[in-house]
Amino acid sequence: MTQHSQIETLSRRSALKGFVTIAGAAVTLPALGSLAACSSAPTSLEGLMPLVRGIADRIIPQTDTPGAVGAGVPDYVAAVFDAHFTADQQSDFAGGLEAIAAFAKDEGVTSFESADADKMDAALAKLAAGEGSGSANAAWSELRDLVIFGFYTSEEATQELSYEEIPGRYEACLPLSEVGRAWLDRGV
Incomplete structure (x- = not known):
């Protein structure tokens, strides 16, 4: 083997070794990054769940049909928070819920689990009218929307609303006492 061919062989080996190293790093580094994310403490609504349950219960209370709490809506809100909110959205929403708790405390509501419903x-009516801070009002609006959507897409909503996929005849004005409940004319 000549000196020239030995240099080419070493050169090819070096190139191949470099290529394998780069390809291995490209495959390994994202996996290591995801493992590092698993070790950090997850953000959750755990400490704010009594507030979420209390507000959900006031938005759709239990009557002769299950309310939002009975339908598991607080767990739905927590699941959406954990799985679908970005870190910034989680921070903003949790901060807004804390602002709601502070606003309610100023209004004489110390605990949403045991306070007087009135x-x-x-x-909550003052929050709905926009009397809270910006973060409290934003969190109230988002929580209200999550509760309503979570409830009306649950099985328990079928007990509150009657649903007929292909309705019969059209009657424009019908007393509610004849129908029994509000009707939903199409899916949510």
């Missing part, structure tokens, strides 16, 4: 309703 006091809670008055505080």
Whole structure:
């Protein structure tokens, strides 16, 4: 073997070794990054769940049909928060819920689990009217939307609404006492 062919062989080996190293790093580094993310403490609504349950119960309370809490809506809100909110959205929403708790405390509601329903309703009505801070109002609006959507896409909503996929005849004005409940004319 000549000196020239030995240099080419070493050169090819070096190139192949470099290529394998780069390809291995490209495959390994993202996996290592995801493992590092698994070790960090996950953000959750765990400490704010009593507030979420209390507000959900006031938005859709239990009557002769299950309410939002009975339909598992607080767990739905927590699942959406954990699985679909970005880190910034989680931070904003959790901060907004804390602002709602502070606003409610100023209104005389110390706990949404044990407070008087009239006091809670008055505080939530003020939030709905925009009297809270910007973050409290934004969190209230988002939570209200999540609760309503979560409830009306649950099985328990079928007990509250009657649904007929292909309705019969059209009657424009019908007393609610004849129908029994509000009707949903198409899926949510």
